[in-house]
Amino acid sequence: MFIRKKKNRSGTTSVVVVDKRGGFFREMKTMGVSSDDKAIRALHLQGKKWISACCGDRDMFAIAEKEQEEKQVTEYPLNNVENI
Numbered sequence: 001m002f003i004r005k006k007k008n009r010s011g012t013t014s015v016v017v018v019d020k021r022g023g024f025f026r027e028m029k030t031m032g033v034s035s036d037d038k039a040i041r042a043l044h045l046q047g048k049k050w051i052s053a054c055c056g057d058r059d060m061f062a063i064a065e066k067e068q069e070e071k072q073v074t075e076y077p078l079n080n081v082e083n084i
Contacts, residue, residue, distance in 0.1 A: 001017055001018065001028060001051050002018055002020075002051075003015060003016070003017055003031075003044055003047040003048065004016050004017075005040065005044070008033070012033050012034060013033070013034060013040050014030065014032075014033045015030070015033075015034075015040060015043035015044055015046075015047055016031065016047075017029045017030075017050060017051060031043040031044075031047045032046075
């Protein structure tokens with residue numbers, strides 16, 4: 001699955017989640033329509049989140065970042081201990 005930005009005749013842009021199987025494109029979900037670049041980027045991110053929630057894809061960079069944050073949270077109190 002991937003996200004397609006499709007220009008409309010009215011000048012707006014549609015953001016659609018598309019799946020290609022057997023040589024055919026199938027629109028899975030329409031995220032929205034906008035003419036504002038900022039809103040289009042937000043719809044694009046929303047589409048990425050929908051794909052990861054739908055398919056169960058895991059982003060290895062997000063997982064590594066979360067592990068790093070957890071490590072810092074657990075090490076911080078231990079580094080601040082003066083007497084045991």
